[in-house]
Every structure is written in C-alpha cells, then in structure tokens.
Amino acid sequence: MSTEPDWITTPVTADMLRGSLDLEATAQGLLPHRLPARARRQIPDNQLAMAEAQPSGVRLAFRTRATTIELDALPTKRAYRGFPAPADGVYDLLVDGRLAAQATVPGGNVRTIVDMVTQAAELREGPAGTARFTGLPAGDKNVEIWLPHTEITELIALRTDAPVEPARDSGRRVWLHHGSSISHGSNAAHPTAIWPALAAAQGGVELVNLGFSGSALLDPFTARAMRDTPADLISLKLGINVVNGDVMRLRAFTPAVHGFLDTIREGHPATPLLVVSPILCPVQEDTPGPLAPDLDGGTLRFKATGDPAERAAGRLTLNVVRDELARIVEQRTADDPNLHYLDGRDLYGETDYAELPLPDEVHPDPAGHRRIGENFARLVFGAGGPFATCG
Structure with missing residues (x-):
C-alpha cells in the first residue's frame, strides 16, 4: 500500500514570489532575477550576470495546510577550478516566520570559474532535483521557502499534500x-x-x-x-x-x-x-x-x-x-x-x-x-x- 500523499501541483507564479524584480521563463520553468530585463541587457561582465541571477533573499510565500512539500528545481552551482566542489545550497522553509525545515537539491548544473580575475567559466549540465520537506505542523500556516543565496535556481514545480494559495500582504514595510x-x-x-x-x-x-x-x-x-x-x-x-x-x-x-x-x-x-x-x-x-x-x-x-x-x-x-x-x-x-x-x-x-x-x-x-x-x-x-x- 502506497504511503505517498495525494499530490497537488501548484504552478509557481509571480504572486507567489518575494524579493525578485523579474521572472524569466526557461525551458525548465521560471528563473527569478534580481535585476529587470532592461538592466540585464546592460550588464558588462559575467560576475554580475551570475550574481543577480543567484536568488539571495528571494523566497516563495504561500498559505497552506500541507505537512509535506516538494519543490522541483534546477540549480546552477558555482565552483572554482582547483578547489573542492561546493556543498549543495540550502533551502530554508519557514512556518509563520520561524525556520522549520531545511533541504538541498543535489545534482544540477555546475559553473566552474577557471580564472578568478576574468571570471571565465565552464558549464557542466546536470539534472534537476527536488527539495523535500516533511513533518510540517498541521493546520493553516504561512510558509516561506528561501532559495539558496549562491545558486542560480530555476523553479519547476511545487507539490503539496494540501491546497496552496499565495500569501496575503503582510502589511510590513x-x-x-x-x-x-x-x-x-x-x-x-x-x-x-x-x-x-x-x-x-x-x-x-x-x-x-x-x-x-x-x-x-x-x-x-x-x-x-x-x-x-x-x-x-x-x-x-x-x-x-x-x-x-x-x-x-x-x-x-x-x-x-x-x-x-x-x-x-x-x-x-x-x-x-x-x-x-x-x-x-x-x-x-x-x-x-x-x-x-x-x-x-x-x-x-x-x-x-x-x-x-x-x-x-x-x-x-x-x-x-x-x-x-x-x-x-x-x-x-x-x-x-x-x-x-x-x-x-x-x-x-x-x-x-x-x-x-x-x-x-x-x-x-x-x-x-x-x-x-x-x-x-x-x-x-x-x-x-x-x-x-x-x-
């Protein structure tokens, strides 16, 4: 007998994201950006192009009764030639403002910096993966999933064992x-x-x-x-x-x-x-x-x-x-x-x-x-x- 929950898949949309200025549709899903498209067209180097696409401070925000949540994503991780591979970036899940769970997405693309001065890099493509959070408290709650601050993250699918709706306006400054x-x-x-x-x-x-x-x-x-x-x-x-x-x-x-x-x-x-x-x-x-x-x-x-x-x-x-x-x-x-x-x-x-x-x-x-x-x-x-x- 299967113990898998009855999954509900919810599209990741702009009204579910906080902290990004733009969303780019990719072959995999949605890529949050921290600079708008007009600004990105004027970026003169790979350093800023990589940095603005790393979603520091970007998070999904929604309300749900779900106790199990999965987020499919394709990370692009940064490495430096001659140094050990970086640890997988962490996804922080907050319930009503408090850190409740953490997860990682193994695999993904790896962008290796081969020259720290010029930022020249080589890209090795890899598979998407899933950040999985289980054992969350029952009942209605505000959930935020903060994306890894140093991994470019393409968002593919959000699955839950209960319905999801975008978070209400917090009224905060x-x-x-x-x-x-x-x-x-x-x-x-x-x-x-x-x-x-x-x-x-x-x-x-x-x-x-x-x-x-x-x-x-x-x-x-x-x-x-x-x-x-x-x-x-x-x-x-x-x-x-x-x-x-x-x-x-x-x-x-x-x-x-x-x-x-x-x-x-x-x-x-x-x-x-x-x-x-x-x-x-x-x-x-x-x-x-x-x-x-x-x-x-x-x-x-x-x-x-x-x-x-x-x-x-x-x-x-x-x-x-x-x-x-x-x-x-x-x-x-x-x-x-x-x-x-x-x-x-x-x-x-x-x-x-x-x-x-x-x-x-x-x-x-x-x-x-x-x-x-x-x-x-x-x-x-x-x-x-x-x-x-x-x-």
Missing part, C-alpha cells in the same frame, strides 16, 4: 537594500542567515536584497532598477567593490555617488535613504586595490595589490571612501532631510575583527553575518534609528 558580496551573503551558512535577512527579521520588514557579489559598482542601471522598485526604506552599502576592483579614482567616485543618489531620488523623493560605508577590512583600509586571490598554503585569502603612496593621486582605499561618503551625505542633507549615513565599522569594526576575524580577509563567517545583522537591526531599525517606526 518593504526594505530595498543594495550592497556587495557581504550583503549578497558570501560565507553565510544558509539563506535566512545572511545579514540582511537577519536584520529584516529583527526589524519586521520585507526584504528585497540587491546585494551583488563583486558588483556594487555604482552602475546606473542598478540605480534605475532601485528607482523603479516600490520601497518604504532604502539602504546602500557602498565602497568596497569600487576599492577592491580599482575601477575608479576619487574624481570619478564622487559624482558617481551623487548620480546614483539622484537617480534613486527620482522615484523615491522622500523615502528614508541610508548610505552605509564599508565594514572594517584591514587589507584595504589604507591600501588601494585591485584585490587579488592569495592561495598561499592552499587556503583562499585575498590581498590588496595597490600602492598606498598613490592615495595622493586619487587612488581609493576604504578610509578615503568612508570620508567621502560621509562628506557627500552631509552636503546633501541640507536639501534631503531623509538621507542618512552610517559608518560600516559600527556594524563590524576592530573589536569585532579581533573576536570574529574575516576568514579570507574580506568576508565574514556565519557568526560575523549574525553580528552585522544584529548591529544593523539595533542601529537602524531600533529606537532613534533612521528606519525606526514612528511613535
């Missing part, structure tokens, strides 16, 4: 955040443990995460995407990729920041807008980029390769960037009282580095993500913070 690989979730253990997700949970807001690994570069198409995305709160964590990519000098950086802010303000003229400078990163505090991988001893670390003496000629370091971001915000607040600044070292500074060092000299470990998320929630969503609720 929408927080639109843009940042670099740390905001994307590099080195976090699972998708609801990236620092923006932790801060959003503590702040009681709906997250739209535009953290793009290696790609917070003041791109105009990203600013336009943010301009056109509904949001109640907006934050920008800027500076680290501009420095470690060595993509501009101070002369270009200043107007680029102004332009980025101007574009966002076209669509959000009075929305609370927070500019956050980089967290502490000792290798680039006073040494310009570019950043380069350091494989000494077989462990991947990063090192800055620029000449500190060239700061006088406009080469950027983290300290230079912090000073300039603070100056820009101070200059603009006379006409924009809803613009705010936060020094990233208040989220992760010298004391935090001594306790929770950066394993690869750039990215925090899971405990570091939790520290940053807790500090952000306290300083930004807490009493007196720029995103605190009124009254």
